[in-house]
Amino acid sequence: MTTLEAALGRHVVVTGHGASPAAAAWRRLVASPAARAGLVIVVAVLLVAIVTPAVHVYDASTDADLTLRLKPPTGAHPFGTDSLGRDILVRVLHATRVSLGLALSAVALAMAIGSALGFLAGYFRGHVDLALMFCMDILLAFPATLLAIAIVAMIGPGLRNSLFAISLVSVPVYARLSRGAALALREQEFVLAAQGLGCSAARVLLSHIVPNSLPPLIVQTTLSIAFAILEGAALGFLGLGAQPPAPEWGAMLADSYKFFTSGAWWVFFFPGAAIMLSVLGFNLLGDGLRDALDPRLGRE
Amino acid sequence: MRLATFTSLVALALLGAVAPAPAQTFVFGAQGEPVQFDPAVITDGISSRITRQVFDGLVKYKGATTEVEGALAEKWEVSPDGRVWTFRLRPNVKFHDGTPLDAAAVVWNFERWWKASHPQHDNQVKAGQTFEYWEAQFGGFDDQSIVSAVEAVGSHTVRVTLKEPQAPFLANLAMFVFDIASPKAVERWGTDFGKHPVGTGAYRFVEWKPNQEVILEANPDFWGPKAKVKRVVVRNIKDNSQRLGALKAGEIHGMEGLNPDDVAVVKGDANLQLLLRPTNTTGYIAFNYKVKEFQDKRVRQAFAHAINKRAIVDALYGGTGMVASQFQPPALWGYNRELKDFEYSPSKAQALLREAGRGQGLSEITWDDGKKEPLIFWYMSRSRPYFPNPKEIAEAMAADLAKAGIKTQLQTTEWAVYLDKRKNGQVPLYMLGWTGDNGDPDNFLCYFFCQPGAAREGFYTNKPLADVLLRAQKLTTLADRAKLYRQAEQMLHDDVGRLFIANNQPPLAFAKRVRGYVPHPTGSEYFNTVELQ
Numbered sequence: 001m002t003t004l005e006a007a008l009g010r011h012v013v014v015t016g017h018g019a020s021p022a023a024a025a026w027r028r029l030v031a032s033p034a035a036r037a038g039l040v041i042v043v044a045v046l047l048v049a050i051v052t053p054a055v056h057v058y059d060a061s062t063d064a065d066l067t068l069r070l071k072p073p074t075g076a077h078p079f080g081t082d083s084l085g086r087d088i089l090v091r092v093l094h095a096t097r098v099s100l101g102l103a104l105s106a107v108a109l110a111m112a113i114g115s116a117l118g119f120l121a122g123y124f125r126g127h128v129d130l131a132l133m134f135c136m137d138i139l140l141a142f143p144a145t146l147l148a149i150a151i152v153a154m155i156g157p158g159l160r161n162s163l164f165a166i167s168l169v170s171v172p173v174y175a176r177l178s179r180g181a182a183l184a185l186r187e188q189e190f191v192l193a194a195q196g197l198g199c200s201a202a203r204v205l206l207s208h209i210v211p212n213s214l215p216p217l218i219v220q221t222t223l224s225i226a227f228a229i230l231e232g233a234a235l236g237f238l239g240l241g242a243q244p245p246a247p248e249w250g251a252m253l254a255d256s257y258k259f260f261t262s263g264a265w266w267v268f269f270f271p272g273a274a275i276m277l278s279v280l281g282f283n284l285l286g287d288g289l290r291d292a293l294d295p296r297l298g299r300e
Numbered sequence: 301m302r303l304a305t306f307t308s309l310v311a312l313a314l315l316g317a318v319a320p321a322p323a324q325t326f327v328f329g330a331q332g333e334p335v336q337f338d339p340a341v342i343t344d345g346i347s348s349r350i351t352r353q354v355f356d357g358l359v360k361y362k363g364a365t366t367e368v369e370g371a372l373a374e375k376w377e378v379s380p381d382g383r384v385w386t387f388r389l390r391p392n393v394k395f396h397d398g399t400p401l402d403a404a405a406v407v408w409n410f411e412r413w414w415k416a417s418h419p420q421h422d423n424q425v426k427a428g429q430t431f432e433y434w435e436a437q438f439g440g441f442d443d444q445s446i447v448s449a450v451e452a453v454g455s456h457t458v459r460v461t462l463k464e465p466q467a468p469f470l471a472n473l474a475m476f477v478f479d480i481a482s483p484k485a486v487e488r489w490g491t492d493f494g495k496h497p498v499g500t501g502a503y504r505f506v507e508w509k510p511n512q513e514v515i516l517e518a519n520p521d522f523w524g525p526k527a528k529v530k531r532v533v534v535r536n537i538k539d540n541s542q543r544l545g546a547l548k549a550g551e552i553h554g555m556e557g558l559n560p561d562d563v564a565v566v567k568g569d570a571n572l573q574l575l576l577r578p579t580n581t582t583g584y585i586a587f588n589y590k591v592k593e594f595q596d597k598r599v600r601q602a603f604a605h606a607i608n609k610r611a612i613v614d615a616l617y618g619g620t621g622m623v624a625s626q627f628q629p630p631a632l633w634g635y636n637r638e639l640k641d642f643e644y645s646p647s648k649a650q651a652l653l654r655e656a657g658r659g660q661g662l663s664e665i666t667w668d669d670g671k672k673e674p675l676i677f678w679y680m681s682r683s684r685p686y687f688p689n690p691k692e693i694a695e696a697m698a699a700d701l702a703k704a705g706i707k708t709q710l711q712t713t714e715w716a717v718y719l720d721k722r723k724n725g726q727v728p729l730y731m732l733g734w735t736g737d738n739g740d741p742d743n744f745l746c747y748f749f750c751q752p753g754a755a756r757e758g759f760y761t762n763k764p765l766a767d768v769l770l771r772a773q774k775l776t777t778l779a780d781r782a783k784l785y786r787q788a789e790q791m792l793h794d795d796v797g798r799l800f801i802a803n804n805q806p807p808l809a810f811a812k813r814v815r816g817y818v819p820h821p822t823g824s825e826y827f828n829t830v831e832l833q
Contacts, residue, residue, distance in 0.1 A: 061698065061699065061702040061707060062699050062702045062703050063699065064695060064696050064699035064700075066608075066611045066612065066614070066615035066616070066696060067611070067615075069615050070561070083561070083616075083689075083692050084692060084695055084696055084699070085615075157711075239681070239712065243709065243710060243711065244691060244694070244695050244698075244710045245695050245698065245699070245710065255691065255692070257541070258540060258541045258559050258561070259561060260541055261541045261544050261545065261559070261561075261562050261565055262559070262561040262562055262564065262565050263565075264561070
């Protein structure tokens with residue numbers, strides 16, 4: 001029976017050239033230059049986030065040397081120093097972990113909650129579906145950034161609260177997406193067969209519906225990370241995210257954009273570039289994944 | 301062809317119509333939105349900038365000083381015991397609505413400020429607006445006030461009787477809050493008078509476009525030097541950099557609220573000029589005395605030694621700041637020149653902490669009721685004259701404190717909420733400051749320290765200090781009073797009641813063609829002397 005199920009389960013996944021679907025998708029992904037670039041950036045950013053704290057100890061609370069204030073980039077400070085004489089390179093690198101950690105955890109949380117709700121709604125339909133989707137529609141009715149600001153304003157500023165706010169505003173997308181997938185799959189023969197063979201609802205959901213809905217969710221996750229980085233930076237910029245003196249890209253931008261008029265370009269350029277680069281990376285990768293995981297492309 | 305001729309004719313006509321008008325509008329860039337324009341109930345500088353142009357008081361400050369000279373009152377005399385003040389009003393002065401400025405109108409204004417049962421007082425209070433400054437400067441309302449009678453003793457003579465002499469009485473009356481409003485207009489508009497201000501000033505109110513600008517036009521019947529520029533527009537541009545951008549682009553002629561790092565930009569720009577307000581402002585850090593750790597003087601001393609004020613002032617004030625050793629700025633006559641400030645010494649700070657039994661440092665505090673929490677250091681979210689970039693200054697101070705073993709968490713909130721929390725004594729450690737209103741040391745010290753244990757001052761209790769300040773208020777000789785204020789500063793210093801960080805000369809930037817703008821220590825300036833070249 002397991003073999004049968006497995007065979008049925010694989011039924012919708014298109015295999016190309018005899019390779020496993022994952023391998024085929026990977027080949028399609030790396031074939032695209034844009035996706036390759038995205039992949040390189042994402043891996044690099046992830047490495048920075050992981051390696052920096054391991055090789056360099058940074059205590060933001062004592063980091064200030066007013067005698068080194070606003071020094072342009074030099075050998076000693078490749079990105080220059082900020083208005084408190086702090087090395088911008090050090091802060092941008094350490095902020096990577098903060099910004100990325102925030103984005104990844106927010107998205108993971110949103111995906112877990114959102115897709116669970118979506119699968120339940122899509123599979124069981126009826127009142128559950130109605131109630132859940134009604135809530136999701138309400139959340140979707142607000143512009144995401146505004147809603148995140150409102151939530152943080154209510155529960156108070158801080159990294160943990162902004163994580164919560166960002167993930168909450170991302171939940172409806174996952175709920176909608178996974179509900180759609182569940183709706184399409186629940187009428188498929190292999191699902192009906194599994195039900196006919198007496199599988200429990202949990203088993204049908206976990207072994208058949210969830211694995212087969214993963215591709216769109218993976219694409220959405222990658223794109224969501226880019227959105228979450230931006231959102232995190234926006235909250236930080238407004239002073240609602242990371243609290244001073246913790247390094248965070250958005251907060252660093254907020255502290256430094258006023259130097260636009262006095263010509264100290266490096267203070268805002270590097271945090272801004274970090275945000276741009278990481279968002280670009282995740283967006284390119286997301287686009288590439290979407291193409292690579294699209295079953296219609298695979299059939300050709 | 302015909303169309304072209306027509307268009308050029310229209311263009312010519314338009315040019316002809318527009319050309320003579322525009323030269324005479326002075327546009328000033330303000331930092332925010334006014335609250336309203338009823339001088340008696342406002343407390344903020346953005347609103348009072350407008351009311352100063354529209355209204356006059358009995359007396360005013362002379363030029364760039366806080367010396368008092370006549371305004372609506374031509375002259376005055378005081379009885380030998382300092383209790384009875386008789387003001388002779390300038391004849392033939394009219395409010396903008398045509399009603400005469402006479403003794404009856406002045407008495408009406410006094411009664412409105414002073415008597416809680418006055419219908420135009422009562423309705424304001426019910427609408428949530430209080431006569432805060434009257435209460436602070438004249439001891440309260442009705443019987444609590446130091447004022448015991450205000451009478452018209454002729455058509456243009458007003459007599460004010462006090463229960464006891466008040467040395468800063470005239471200086472107080474020159475504050476913008478005690479400008480005289482048209483009784484007829486106040487009665488007509490009631491609580492909406494703040495949107496339709498009518499006074500006797502050099503300019504009259506034309507229009508307030510919320511979140512954009514306030515428009516004023518010259519009053520041709522003004523009793524004093526007539527406005528040189530016929531029209532004034534005060535534009536609300538919240539962001540400092542954006543405001544400077546507008547000045548550089550010629551959209552505005554002058555502005556306040558310059559980022560410290562832009563002082564050099566203005567100095568280096570051939571089309572701009574920099575003016576500084578005389579220093580009359582002090583930024584401080586205040587302790588909440590409901591926090592057990594702060595009740596220990598050695599802990600407070602440790603804070604005082606840990607912060608490198610010199611470095612902060614040099615780096616973060618754009619060259620316009622000074623290190624403060626006491627509450628009064630150096631220009632005030634009660635300033636104590638002998639006072640020796642705490643030196644910057646992290647090792648001394650650590651030694652003091654060890655002595656206080658906190659060798660391991662301080663990162664958590666205990667409130668009086670036993671509640672423990674991390675030590676939160678509150679900074680304001682808004683640039684103030686005394687702390688032009690509060691976040692940077694807070695971060696620098698927090699780093700200094702951390703180096704001495706005092707770990708704080710920085711936190712801020714919206715300005716109005718911040719002030720509320722401070723007023724209710726809910727913040728353990730916070731930044732704030734003061735800009736003098738009337739040039740009298742009393743206005744700096746007494747407002748804060750005359751009521752020991754007040755929640756808004758972090759429950760700071762120093763009875764001997766309060767006694768000295770109250771005594772100084774009743775003396776009439778300047779030299780005697782100065783001695784007491786110097787003593788008060790020393791007492792405050794010895795007790796480390798507060799940490800005084802910096803004085804500042806708030807910078808203003810103008811286009812080169814602006815002449816005659818006189819920066820005033822109180823921060824409210826008259827526009828009628830301004831010229832555009």
